[in-house]
Amino acid sequence: MALSRRAVGILLLMTFASAGPGVTTSAGVSTTNPVTGTTSASSHASPAPPNHPTQPTAAVRPAALRPAALRPAALRPAAGPTATVRPAGVEPVDRDIAAGKGFIYWGFYKWDDETASWAFSLVGANHPKKLPKDGDVYGFRFALIVGSDERLPRADGDFDAICGSEEAGEGEKRIAFVLDYGTQADAPDGETPPDPRGVCATAEEDFTVQQALQTVATVRTDESGLICGIDDYPAQGCGEPVTGVSAPPADQQVALDLPGDDSSEEGGSASDEDAASSPDDSSSDGISTGTVLTLVLAGLVILTLAVGGFVLSRRRR
Amino acid sequence: MRSVDYPGYARPLHSGAWWLWGLGLAAAASRTTNPVLCLLILAAAGFVVMARRSRAPWAYAFGAFLKLGLLIIAVRIVLQAVLSSQSQGIHVIVDLPEIPLPAWAAGLKLGGLITWEAVLTAFSQGLQLATIICCVGAVNALASAQRLLRSVPGALYEVGVAAVVALTFAPQLVSDAVRVRSAQRLRGYDGGGLAGLRRTAMPVLEGALGRSVELAAAMDSRGYGRTTDVAVGARRFTAALVFTGVLGVAVGMYGLLDASVTGWLGLPMLGVGCLLAAGGLVVGGRRTRRTRYRPDPWALPEWLVVTAGVGCAVMFFVVAARSPGAAVPAYPLDIPQVPVLALVGALVGALPAVLAPPTPDRSPESGAVGQAAAGASEELSS
Numbered sequence: 001m002a003l004s005r006r007a008v009g010i011l012l013l014m015t016f017a018s019a020g021p022g023v024t025t026s027a028g029v030s031t032t033n034p035v036t037g038t039t040s041a042s043s044h045a046s047p048a049p050p051n052h053p054t055q056p057t058a059a060v061r062p063a064a065l066r067p068a069a070l071r072p073a074a075l076r077p078a079a080g081p082t083a084t085v086r087p088a089g090v091e092p093v094d095r096d097i098a099a100g101k102g103f104i105y106w107g108f109y110k111w112d113d114e115t116a117s118w119a120f121s122l123v124g125a126n127h128p129k130k131l132p133k134d135g136d137v138y139g140f141r142f143a144l145i146v147g148s149d150e151r152l153p154r155a156d157g158d159f160d161a162i163c164g165s166e167e168a169g170e171g172e173k174r175i176a177f178v179l180d181y182g183t184q185a186d187a188p189d190g191e192t193p194p195d196p197r198g199v200c201a202t203a204e205e206d207f208t209v210q211q212a213l214q215t216v217a218t219v220r221t222d223e224s225g226l227i228c229g230i231d232d233y234p235a236q237g238c239g240e241p242v243t244g245v246s247a248p249p250a251d252q253q254v255a256l257d258l259p260g261d262d263s264s265e266e267g268g269s270a271s272d273e274d275a276a277s278s279p280d281d282s283s284s285d286g287i288s289t290g291t292v293l294t295l296v297l298a299g300l301v302i303l304t305l306a307v308g309g310f311v312l313s314r315r316r317r
Numbered sequence: 318m319r320s321v322d323y324p325g326y327a328r329p330l331h332s333g334a335w336w337l338w339g340l341g342l343a344a345a346a347s348r349t350t351n352p353v354l355c356l357l358i359l360a361a362a363g364f365v366v367m368a369r370r371s372r373a374p375w376a377y378a379f380g381a382f383l384k385l386g387l388l389i390i391a392v393r394i395v396l397q398a399v400l401s402s403q404s405q406g407i408h409v410i411v412d413l414p415e416i417p418l419p420a421w422a423a424g425l426k427l428g429g430l431i432t433w434e435a436v437l438t439a440f441s442q443g444l445q446l447a448t449i450i451c452c453v454g455a456v457n458a459l460a461s462a463q464r465l466l467r468s469v470p471g472a473l474y475e476v477g478v479a480a481v482v483a484l485t486f487a488p489q490l491v492s493d494a495v496r497v498r499s500a501q502r503l504r505g506y507d508g509g510g511l512a513g514l515r516r517t518a519m520p521v522l523e524g525a526l527g528r529s530v531e532l533a534a535a536m537d538s539r540g541y542g543r544t545t546d547v548a549v550g551a552r553r554f555t556a557a558l559v560f561t562g563v564l565g566v567a568v569g570m571y572g573l574l575d576a577s578v579t580g581w582l583g584l585p586m587l588g589v590g591c592l593l594a595a596g597g598l599v600v601g602g603r604r605t606r607r608t609r610y611r612p613d614p615w616a617l618p619e620w621l622v623v624t625a626g627v628g629c630a631v632m633f634f635v636v637a638a639r640s641p642g643a644a645v646p647a648y649p650l651d652i653p654q655v656p657v658l659a660l661v662g663a664l665v666g667a668l669p670a671v672l673a674p675p676t677p678d679r680s681p682e683s684g685a686v687g688q689a690a691a692g693a694s695e696e697l698s699s
Contacts, residue, residue: 207407292652312367
């Protein structure tokens with residue numbers, strides 16, 4: 001009896017132990033491949049960049065991993081809404097360059113008016129405490145980063161040029177964005193970057209940078225809140241490690257597409273309601289009859305199965 | 318064709334087949350956060366449960382799992398939409414007063430803007446988890462855990478016994494809770510709330526523990542756990558085989574997941590590890606000499622049910638690879654797309670409602686006769 005009692009104890013332990021990890025494992029499965037469907041599993045396991053966005057260690061002690069020579073990597077706030085974290089290499093940098101390893105991701109920068117230069121943002125774009133102020137300029141640059149080179153937005157953050165014609169209403173603020181989709185050298189296979197554009201967001205006072213950006217562009221994030229795509233560019237993938245690349249050529253300054261330049265662009269002031277769907281995306285507007293048909297069909301199937309199951313369970317009582 | 322091959326022949330389906338089917342559906346659900354696709358899988362699993370469950374106590378476990386799923390969704394929405402700013406968008410539902418938090422909780426927030434984007438994202442992620450759990454719950458309602466014990470390889474025999482009793486714990490907890498609640502109601506006590514929960518929980522846990530002890534004692538007295546004498550060398554050989562096998566599997570998995578290690582560490586290592594472990598199990602299986610009393614047959618309906626589960630998983634994997642935008646919608650406010658293949662996959666997942674044989678206790682007379690006949694035919698065929 002003593003033996004069987006011990007056995008039962010073990011069994012009980014197993015019940016709870018198996019319930020716990022079982023749940024997390026399934027959740028883990030779901031998070032592993034949010035959008036990429038390809039290499040995010042390997043990016044989790046890849047030991048090369050200590051501050052890779054998906055790597056949890058970045059949240060724990062980024063300072064310890066950071067060599068003094070490099071610019072501070074963006075820290076991920078605890079439980080962090082992070083826009084982009086710069087995967088600053090430590091000693092593997094040289095090795096990475098030699099091995100042709102790099103990352104493509106959206107970098108998040110803030111325009112510093114005093115020095116008239118871009119500075120890599122130390123906080124995520126969705127940080128709830130670091131709200132942007134009226135008159136701020138933020139830059140997003142999609143770039144291939146090999147080693148520790150610097151890929152800033154290729155145009156200056158000129159608030160007056162971007163937001164000069166805008167008026168902020170009561171309880172609103174104006175934030176200028178420089179969206180630089182990068183060069184062809186930065187682009188993932190089969191994609192062509194749009195021209196860099198400057199856009200002015202008139203957002204509610206409480207909005208974060210990311211929310212303000214969402215009023216003028218679609219923003220695709222992964223489950224951890226990392227910005228993966230802006231304006232559906234790139235269409236897939238998120239902070240992917242790439243191999244077999246060399247450092248791209250130095251950037252040339254470019255002129256931004258501004259809303260005022262182009263009469264075909266919508267009038268500029270983006271209202272909260274329709275803004276998310278208005279900038280050239282096909283995902284929310286392009287609802288074809290086929291989509292609706294399959295959706296209705298799916299609804300019917302769900303309803304039939306549910307009602308059928310209910311009837312069956314009633315009949316058997 | 319044996320009589321057990323006919324889908325209309327009333328008998329319990331092999332538990333292993335139900336498990337493979339349920340895991341297939343769960344794997345399918347793990348590929349998608351699209352709420353419509355998750356609901357499709359959930360509906361398929363629920364329909365099969367309603368069509369093919371027995372009258373055993375654990376057959377009513379599915380409802381409990383559904384409630385657990387609702388709880389998961391609710392918790393997820395509260396945690397993600399109210400406590401986190403991560404997935405907030407621009408379509409504001411309500412602006413709650415924000416409670417200031419100390420500096421160490423920098424990334425957290427309490428209150429503030431709550432937006433539809435965050436709520437819908439939390440809902441679909443919670444629904445995915447709930448679906449996966451309900452798939453396992455469906456298997457719990459359909460398959461008898463004790464019958465599964467018979468199919469565990471001999472070498473894993475003790476572990477098998479432990480696992481099966483552990484698995485039985487959950488559904489029996491539910492039936493115990495129902496029993497205790499109805500007993501309380503008969504005594505005129507109809508208490509809800511925390512006190513009611515406490516009054517229910519104690520007898521339920523006690524009952525489950527008592528039942529487990531009884532089961533263990535019963536198994537002891539029937540000679541479970543007895544082993545034949547094996548030479549020390551052979552035993553060590555088996556242990557070494559299994560150990561290196563499992564080690565190989567672990568290293569192989571690491572090699573597969575980590576792109577930076579060399580190629581031979583991946584699939585080949587995994588294969589070798591699996592072979593070694595399987596060899597160890599076979600050799601170790603000789604240690605326990607057991608005969609099987611009325612073994613569960615693995616016939617055509619079992620194959621069909623497993624095929625349905627695996628087919629559903631494969632179709633959802635294809636959907637996830639071909640149209641990632643439909644499997645994992647990037648923008649929560651968009652109308653979810655439903656690929657036709659996913660629709661077909663869910664219907665295939667629901668097929669065991671007709672493919673699996675009806676449970677014997679549905680119509681008492683024919684069931685009893687059928688069971689006797691099944692026993693007789695098995696003895697003849699073996």
